[in-house]
Amino acid sequence: MAPKRKLIEVSIPLDEINKQSAREKSIRHGHPSTLHLWWARRPLATARAVLFAQLVDDPSVREDEFIAEARQKGYEDPEGWAGHRIKQERERLFDLITRMVDWDNLGDEALFDAVRAEIMKSTNGNPPAILDPFAGGGTIPLEAQRLGLEAHASDLNPVAVLINKALIEIPPKFAGREPVFPGAAGTRTNWPKATGLAEDVRRYGDWMRDEAQKRIGHLYPKATLPGGGEATVIAWIWARTVSCPNPACGIEMPLVRSWWLGKKKGKEAYIVPRVVGSRVEYGMGHSAEDAPAGDTDGTVGRTGATCISCGAAVDLSYVRAEGRAGRLGRDLIAIVAEGGRARTYLPPNASHRAAAEVDRPDELPEGAIAEQALGFRVQAYGLTEWADLFTNRQLVTLTTLSDIVSAVRDRALGDAQLALAGVGERLETGGSGAAAYADAVATYLALALSRMSDRHSLLTTWDSGPKKEYERSVFSRPAVQMTWDFTESNPLGGAGASFDASLAWLVKAVERLPGHNRGVVDAADAAARNFDSLLISTDPPYYDNIGYSDLSDYFYVWLRRSLRDIHPGLFSTILVPKAEELVANPYRHDGADGARRFFEHGFEQVFARARHSTSGDYPIAVYYAFKQSETDEGGDASTGWETILGSMVRAGWQVTATWPMRSELATRIRNIGSNALATSVVLSLRPRPEGAPITDRRGFIAAMKRELGPALRELQQGGIAPVDLPQSAIGPGMAVFSRYARVIESDGSEMTVRSALARINEVLDELLTEQEGDFDPTTRFAIAWYRSNGYDAGAFGDAENLARARATAVSAMERGGILSARAGRVQLYRPVDLPDDYDVTTDQRTSAWEALQHTIRIQEAEGIPAAGAFLHDASRRSDGAVDLDLVKELAYLLFQVAEKNGWTKDAISFNGIATSWSELLDSRRTAMPVSIAATLDFDTLNE
Known part of the structure; x- marks a missing residue:
């Protein structure tokens, strides 16, 4: 018997999912991503919806049941009634998903009980365990756990493994326990989820900060204010320096990207450099009229630097050579201190320069930066060891805090022994007693320290934006790149870069973790691990976008120093393992071609193993981002996208759906006319049956024309936005292509994925054009x-x-x-030129074109309720109602026309109507007289 079609294979409320995914970017407090940095995490809302849709039956599987029900009730059109009931049930599930993906509803246990009940109903009470074999930042396993599923996560990268353990494996072990720190429990009796553990992490973290203050507080002196008194320093701004190559000058010239410190109107602040003899002194400026701009703002750009004294042009090759020779210096150019509601900017002084002059610690984290790595630029300047990325003062601070983690663990063990029975096994060996609990507390504190290190490096810079005025993190983008002026923040000052702040973010995230259901996290190579009895939902590496292993060494060296006694297996190597990392890294695999072959073979191997282990009862889900593109005689292409599709098809998988997932809705169609692809696409896949047939190009295209038409209408009716239609149509098109063992071209060669994608787009264009006949x-x-x-x-x-x-x-x-x-x-x-007093009820004949243009005019001028009322009037005319399905269909068609011609403004209007269609229909219902609305339900309104 064929497996039941799941919701992900038919239709999902894509626009609502994408809206919530975009919204998540502005949510910080308590969001799991604030536990620790990881690159390219998928939004929680997307993962939650995809997992639900993988498991829950599409209502179309109940068609026979609905037909029988209609016949039993004596309805004249049982098939029509069944279609109505399928739509009704789908809308009910869509409503559940829409509420479930809303961040504000995460605490609604009644809602999630209903969500879990729906999953249990579709899985006969025995849902499969979920596995993400490329777990990364842990989004998918965490959301699987939130949905009441057994979550499995694995990754080759120890940093990713530790993050996943902190998200899904450790919290359930200690869920419901009260804190052990003396006096922390107080009179509170209820400690749900991991709130007790979170409270202990907070309390022991405070002790850790106080201990650090005793040991190294003197390294971070307060600033003396001009009017007297002192203020805590938030940061010190430094400039790298190099000797001017002009023999007549020879000054230590500062390398500064920008002199600006704060651009808030009326409170402008910037550095004013002044050459005094053979050195540069720095003061503060606040006049907007005299502020630096253009050529006067900074001394270094993309191609070179300018000496502030003699004006000599200095090529960056000279700067790099000086760096490799160890002759890059640094000079303090500004101090940032607390100042009520605004920052206080002060010129540097000798005492603060002296405070930073400390010796390098004896015990530093080991490890060299790769000579060449994706996104790395610092090696050319002589920064070759990971310890080179920190000032001596930062190294002292990070090593001191790292040492204190061990002291915290000992203290927590003593306290836990008084509260829990026996010492028990260690955390790494599966324990849940006092020893494991102390290990858990130390693990989270090490993560807080590692998290803080992202803002403590000589690669951090100051953001002078009017609403910012704080340090940028090292990884504001996934790269390790050279900076000129840099920010040394105060780790004990209490501001955003302090240990206190890092700890607070982490604790808030732990408090909100689901903390229930078993979580299993392994360090494993996806190409070698076991997939038996596990359903895959995964977000794999994106070709050559991000070099995860090289980047994560930045954190690994500090985590290893803090935790190698607590997680000895996880931190057994000097640096993160790299040889088997499934990334198309040309530096590691003999150039671009070797990297492509490595990635393709590795991906195929992973999914071939998964193919042999799957039961086929549920579709797997694979996320993939569009980042790499190239153009050749075949047109625009995406190398990574084609590679992953080809690998999965060759591994025996059949694509059943593709859904564009976006987390940047404000710029969704910014690249109209360039054939831009979505942020990422979720693919739904089933095992291709053994002995699948072979067809030729003509047979493939004929099958597509038969099947893509109904699929296209289903996508349009399901609320897929016009901007997302081409990517969504890849699903049913690739479903046809991937059901065949091979598709043979007219010259006898095997059809490539690139060629198949081109044919899908051609057929889609034909079908949209054919709709004109309606x-x-x-x-x-x-x-x-x-x-x-x-x-x-x-x-x-x-x-x-x-x-x-x-x-x-x-x-x-x-x-x-x-x-x-x-x-x-x-x-x-144009819609804007149409008359405002147009009355659709008195117009003798209203075409679909006219109805759409007036709907656009009204929606853009007056909003959705007014536009919905207009559609209500159009659909209730006594002399012949306007067919609203055709109005919506027209919006899709015209979007494609506008996109191809690069008419962005028009495309936005057509896309806006289609994406708000369900809201327009809801508004239309509210516009009806109560006597009419009471007799109709949502699904009969458009019939």
Whole structure:
């Protein structure tokens, strides 16, 4: 018996999922991503929705049941009734997903009980355990656990493994326990989830900070204010220096990207350099009129530097050579101190320079930076060891805090022994007693320290933006790149870069973790691990986008120093393992071709193993991002995208759906006209049956034409935005392609994935064009005229010929109010030019074109409720209602036309109507008289 189709294979409320995914970027407090940095995490909302849709049956599997129900009730059209019930059930599930993905509803246990009940119903009470074999930042395993599923995570990278343990493995072990720190429990009796553990991490973290203050507090002196008194320093701003190569000058010239410190209007602040003899002194400026700008702002750019004293141009090759020779210096150029509601900026002084002059610690984290790595630029300047990325003062601080983690662990063990029975096994060997608990507390504190290190390096810079004025992190983007002026923040000052702040972010994240259901995390190579009895939902590496292993060494060296006695197996190597990392790294695999072959072979190996282990009862889900593109004689392409699709098809998988997932909705169609691809796509896959047939190009295209048409209408009816339609249509198109063992081209060669994607796009264009036959003559004319002219004017003769071919006339359409015909020129009215007093109930004949244009006009001017009321009137006309399905269909069609012609503003309007369609229909319902609305349900309104 064929497995049941799941929701992910038919339709999902994509726009609502994407809206919540985009919203997550502005949510920080308590978000799991604040536990510790990881690159390219998927939004929680996306992962939650995808997991639910993988497991829950699409209502179409109940068609026979609904038909039988209709017959039992004596309905005349059982099939029509079944279709109605399927839509109704799908809308119910969509509503559940829409509420479930909303961050504000994460604490709604009644909602999540209903979500879990739906999963249990579709899985016969025995849902599969979920595995992400490329777990990374842990989004998918965490959301699986939130949905009441057994979550498994594995990764080759020890930092990723530790993050996943902190998210899903450690919290359930100690869920519901009260804290052990003396006096922490107080009179509180209820400690749900991991709140007791979180409270202990907070308390022991405070003790750790106080201990650090005793040992190294003197290294971070307060600043003396101009009017007297002292203030805590937030940061010290330094400039790298190099000797001017001009023999007549030789000054230690500062290398500064920008002199600005704060750009808040009325409170501007910037550094004013002044050459005094053979050195540079620095003061503060606050006058907006005298502020640095253009060539006067900074001394170094992309190609070189300028000496502040003699004006000599200095090539960056000279700077690099000086760096490799160990001759790059640094000079303090500003001090940032607390100052009430604003920062206080002060010039440097000798005492603060002296405070930073400390000896390098004897015991430093070991490890060399790779000579070449994706996203790395610092090696060319002589920074070759990981310890080279920190000032001596930062090294002293980080090693001191790292040493204190061990002291905290000992203290927590003593306290835990008093609260828990016996010492028990260590955390790494599966324990849950006092020893394991102390290990857990130390693990989170080491993560807080590692998290803090992202803002404590000589690669951090100061952001002078009017709403910012704080240090940027090292990894504001996934790269390790050289900076000129850099920020040394105060780790004990209490501001955003302090240990206190890092600890607070981490604790808030731990408090909100689900903390229930078993979580299993392993350090494992995806190409070698076991997949038996596990359902895959995974977000694998994105070709050559990010060099995870090289980047994560930055954190690994500090985590290893703190935790190698607590997690000896995880931190057994000097640096993160790299040889088997599934990334297309040209530096590691003999250039671009070798990298592509390595990635392709590795990916195919992973999914071939998974193919042999799967039961096929549920579709697997694979996320993939579009980042790499190239152009050749075959057109635009995405190397990574084609590689992953080809690897999965060859490994025996059949694509059943593709869903574009976006977390940047504000710029969704910024690249219209460039064939830009979505942020990422989720692929749903099933095992391809053994003995799958072979077909030729003609058979493949014929099958697509048969199947893509119904799929296209289903996608449109399901609320897929026009901007997302091409990527969504890849799913049913690739479903046809991947069901065959091979597709043979006319020359006898095997069809490539690139060729298949091109054929899918061609058929999609044909189908959208064929939809024109469904429209009235006026609309068919307007589509054809718009395709050629947009809203610009064209020759009257051309318009009249086009109109006659569609059984209408220009004069009739002019009287109908969709165009103007003057001086031998014909021009369609833009929505904004249509009359505000148009009454659709008295118009003798309203075309789909006219209805859409007025809907756009009203929605953009007055909002969705007014536009919904207009559609209500249009659909209830006594002399013939406007077919609203065709109005929506027209919006999809015109979006494609506008996109291809690069008419971005028009495309946004058409996309806006389609994406807000369900809201427009809801508004239409509320616009009805109560006596009518009471007799209709949502699904019959459009019939």
